[in-house]
């Protein structure tokens with residue numbers, strides 16, 4: 001490195017830090033704050049600076065991450081999605097990333113480079129969609145799915161088999177006369193728009209933060225520590241790539257591999273063109289861009305690969321990407337508009353979310369007038385000011401993002417945006433916990449928080465109280481008729497008559513609805529109390545375990561942690577909640593109003609209580625989800641792997657290694673018929 005490179009070096013460090021920040025957001029937290037295009041631009045800038053400063057790569061390390069000293073310029077890496085809490089699996093063939101371009105000429109240069117290696121005039125390629133999902137590697141041994149692994153750092157990934165096993169089209173066992181002994185199949189897990197909307201709508205009602213797009217939600221689902229939770233979200237999968245294969249020469253071409261996938265009944269991409277040269281590949285890319293919007297999964301480009309697998313080996317790879325493939329990315333839909341104002345939402349836990357008020361624009365099929373600005377750091381990093389023209393993007397995504405400011409359009413005198421120091425609702429000074437991005441209003445009495453908490457309590461996911469919507473809650477709180485949950489149950493019809501739009505009938509309806517809500521299942525009340533980290537799944541687990549609110553209220557950390565699905569953080573938050581005098585008094589009041597505070601299941605009724613089932617082979621009478629639901633409804637559990645703790649293995653046709661293992665451990669094995677008999681006769 002030359003001495004006078006100080007400035008570039010600083011820039012390089014800055015870029016590297018920014019990329020690491022966004023890698024973390026994208027891979028680990030599944031909550032990216034910039035678009036793919038903006039990210040690609042940062043990476044390119046880093047690569048080109050790197051090439052200038054350190055053309056021979058002397059200061060950088062290998063593909064698995066850098067061993068940088070303070071002095072050495074950072075090297076472009078494959079991201080890392082690994083999280084604590086998952087077992088790891090080393091890929092038999094590394095999962096590399098792909099070089100990508102938005103530029104037609106660069107695509108033809110890619111072809112030229114390859115033609116030079118092979119000294120030919122034309123090379124056969126395949127053109128496929130680039131799926132914007134979450135990369136997954138499936139290892140099959142003698143046709144049986146052994147593990148599903150995330151990309152991780154490209155070399156080692158997290159085993160997430162349990163979280164994706166419920167995917168309907170995922171082949172658990174490939175039954176075909178011609179299959180390799182071992183094969184790693186690469187694919188993408190994704191979530192359909194309908195399911196994405198369903199989950200986000202539920203989250204919105206529960207006052208939880210929304211996922212920005214289906215990809216993030218799919219990534220978040222795959223990385224859930226509780227497979228039961230993962231099963232509640234419908235994921236889908238599509239397979240396209242070959243990793244390791246034994247025997248090595250089982251497949252000769254990428255297109256032949258695709259044909260095999262199709263013959264094995266695996267879910268494959270619907271667009272695969274085999275072409276004779278780069279010109280034909282280009283035509284296919286354009287065709288794909290037109291057709292892709294009809295696919296079930298989001299696509300953000302085309303992937304062009306050498307068809308011949310031998311040629312792929314000859315072309316080889318760089319440390320992070322193959323030389324035999326390139327992604328041509330399609331431009332995302334974006335538009336410029338005026339940022340008219342920035343307003344603030346106060347969540348039920350006090351989190352302040354800045355929201356951009358935009359001059360309405362038509363973008364990817366909808367009118368966009370609002371966009372989340374995430375947090376104060378984002379506004380500062382992008383230097384967003386009221387009165388700026390901003391670029392808004394949807395990129396096949398659902399929630400619009402403010403990408404960047406159009407600086408050239410800025411009027412000189414626009415003042416920098418200053419994030420408020422006080423709560424926009426109650427003027428209490430905001431606080432920020434070290435290491436967290438969000439500013440919070442610390443006042444429990446803050447009316448905005450009170451409203452949000454009540455709204456959450458009344459929402460469909462919790463107490464589901466009809467006639468108690470946002471506008472009614474607003475009035476109740478503003479008129480100081482209600483400041484806490486228990487006050488709802490003190491409300492009298494006469495008081496309600498003072499609210500706008502409340503004629504006799506509606507007041508009566510609300511009082512009735514509140515009365516009805518007292519009989520709601522205990523888990524709904526528990527959820528509605530708003531204990532930090534306790535959502536509906538955890539509430540149900542807690543009810544199943546403790547049965548009554550009194551039992552739960554005296555549970556110790558140790559009592560809580562032993563429960564499957566309750567981690568340390570949640571356990572702490574539960575004990576903290578019940579130790580508060582305010583919460584204790586609230587609970588006493590709710591009890592006095594006769595709300596349902598115990599499980600309505602008689603624990604001795606649960607015939608399969610604590611029995612652990614493993615399902616294997618293909619079941620014909622139930623889907624896996626149905627079988628799981630039935631087992632769980634009777635108090636049993638479903639696990640994906642056989643161990644000494646397994647009570648029953650339900651083995652359908654085609655059961656393989658799990659059956660052998662269960663036999664060797666002396667575990668009771670049920671045919672599907674026996675399983676059905678068991679369910680029907682208890």
Ligand code: IVH
Nearest residue numbers: 096097098128129130131135240241303322
């Ligand atoms: S081939 C050796 N084909 O995009 C790497 N990847 O941005 C070969 N992806 O790592 C990858 N669709 O996770 C390939 N049709 C496709 C793809 C695809 C999506 C993902 C994959 C890859 C990433 C690179």
